[in-house]
Amino acid sequence: MASSQLPPFKVNQTRLLESLHASCQHGSAHSYGNDPTETGMARLSLTDSDKDVREWFIESAKALGCHTHVDQMGNLFAIRAGKNKEAPPIMMGSHLDTQPTGGRYDGILGVIAGLEVLKVLEENSFETEGSIGVVDWTNEEGARFPVMAISAAVWAEAIPLDTAWNLKEISTGDNIPRKTMKEELDRIGYVGETPASFKANPFAAHFELHIEQGPILEDEGRKIGVVQGVQAFKWFDITVSGRDTHAGTTPLYARQDAVLCAAKMITAANSVAKKANGLATTGIIHSEPGTVNTVAQTVNFSLDLRHTFDEDLEKMIADCVVEFQRIATDDSERGCTVEWKELVDSPAVHFDKDCISVVEESAKAVLAEFPDPASGGKQWRDMISGAGHDSCYTNRRCPTSMIFTPTRNGISHNPVEYCSPEDCTLGANVLLGAVLGYDKLRAKRGDFA
Numbered sequence: 001m002a003s004s005q006l007p008p009f010k011v012n013q014t015r016l017l018e019s020l021h022a023s024c025q026h027g028s029a030h031s032y033g034n035d036p037t038e039t040g041m042a043r044l045s046l047t048d049s050d051k052d053v054r055e056w057f058i059e060s061a062k063a064l065g066c067h068t069h070v071d072q073m074g075n076l077f078a079i080r081a082g083k084n085k086e087a088p089p090i091m092m093g094s095h096l097d098t099q100p101t102g103g104r105y106d107g108i109l110g111v112i113a114g115l116e117v118l119k120v121l122e123e124n125s126f127e128t129e130g131s132i133g134v135v136d137w138t139n140e141e142g143a144r145f146p147v148m149a150i151s152a153a154v155w156a157e158a159i160p161l162d163t164a165w166n167l168k169e170i171s172t173g174d175n176i177p178r179k180t181m182k183e184e185l186d187r188i189g190y191v192g193e194t195p196a197s198f199k200a201n202p203f204a205a206h207f208e209l210h211i212e213q214g215p216i217l218e219d220e221g222r223k224i225g226v227v228q229g230v231q232a233f234k235w236f237d238i239t240v241s242g243r244d245t246h247a248g249t250t251p252l253y254a255r256q257d258a259v260l261c262a263a264k265m266i267t268a269a270n271s272v273a274k275k276a277n278g279l280a281t282t283g284i285i286h287s288e289p290g291t292v293n294t295v296a297q298t299v300n301f302s303l304d305l306r307h308t309f310d311e312d313l314e315k316m317i318a319d320c321v322v323e324f325q326r327i328a329t330d331d332s333e334r335g336c337t338v339e340w341k342e343l344v345d346s347p348a349v350h351f352d353k354d355c356i357s358v359v360e361e362s363a364k365a366v367l368a369e370f371p372d373p374a375s376g377g378k379q380w381r382d383m384i385s386g387a388g389h390d391s392c393y394t395n396r397r398c399p400t401s402m403i404f405t406p407t408r409n410g411i412s413h414n415p416v417e418y419c420s421p422e423d424c425t426l427g428a429n430v431l432l433g434a435v436l437g438y439d440k441l442r443a444k445r446g447d448f449a
């Protein structure tokens, strides 16, 4: 879609934001200002507030004349019929669940913008070639049931339904039995009839508008990220073993100090990542026996390594293995040992070329009147997502891509998470243009023949 083919209508900013904040009445928490919208969110998946916002979503979709249905994982689908009702719909999706100390934009913006796109089509009586819909994916955050994007994963048949149904919530306190996803789906009445599978419920494509959750767009003064894919990551649990001895009587040269050894490894991982243009993070450190006056015998630390490309990630891991071994044997006085345990392996995700291209064309058209940013280049840029999303799973089963909007100070998973009304609206307009662009593309290539 060239700029001359911009859709003849735009999303309504006031209505978009009213709708977003109306949905956030269910589960708002952690007020940080005087305005009623200056709060964060605590809408954990399958809680009462999640049930309430689901009802709000379904009512809003029905008011637009959409057909709604629910699958076995409680994923919600709202479909606006096109000329060709039999063909699978283009879906706009994200999630309405949040972290316990979450914000009003992560996931929520993508679902609400999807509804707004349908409203714009409806008020303009615009008939699309194929059907267009919105999906709210259950438990994307993995905050209550600790597997992220699990319901999109079940739809993609990457995780079996029973495994997901039997997944227990994280502990809510001593002696309180932990509920499973199925129990909570039953309790709030959202075990739907539609099989949770791309086979029974196929999509023509999946577009996800999401806040960037990082500082890059804001730092560069840009408005839109055209997301190309999601970086690869692996998580490890590293165990360093030394010997516990007295802190006062053991000279430095005679130690097998696991904490000192682990500290050097963490620093080394940072250097490896810097050199490779990747990321290395240690978020958990645990030492034994853990007293002030004893050299630690054992340290466990987490290591999260990430890179845009699988090969570069493998090279980073290999470099860390060599460095950690060198530190343990040659740079730790009397020596320590190091063991690696892999916890998570998430390969790089590459989104669909056609989806990326309609997003880029739409961004160009929507941002045509904006002056170029002072940092140079355009108001939009290619980006790789640093975080996982529902789109990582839909991408396995249908053409998928994502659109990012700026995030104030790069902060998310935090009550003060914020994207300005203007930027939310630009993102929603890019989503609208992308969906209509893809709809045209389908007709042109004969999807409905």
Ligand SMILES: [Zn+2]
Residues within 6 Å of the ligand: 095, 106, 107, 140, 210, 389
């Ligand atoms: Zn999200």
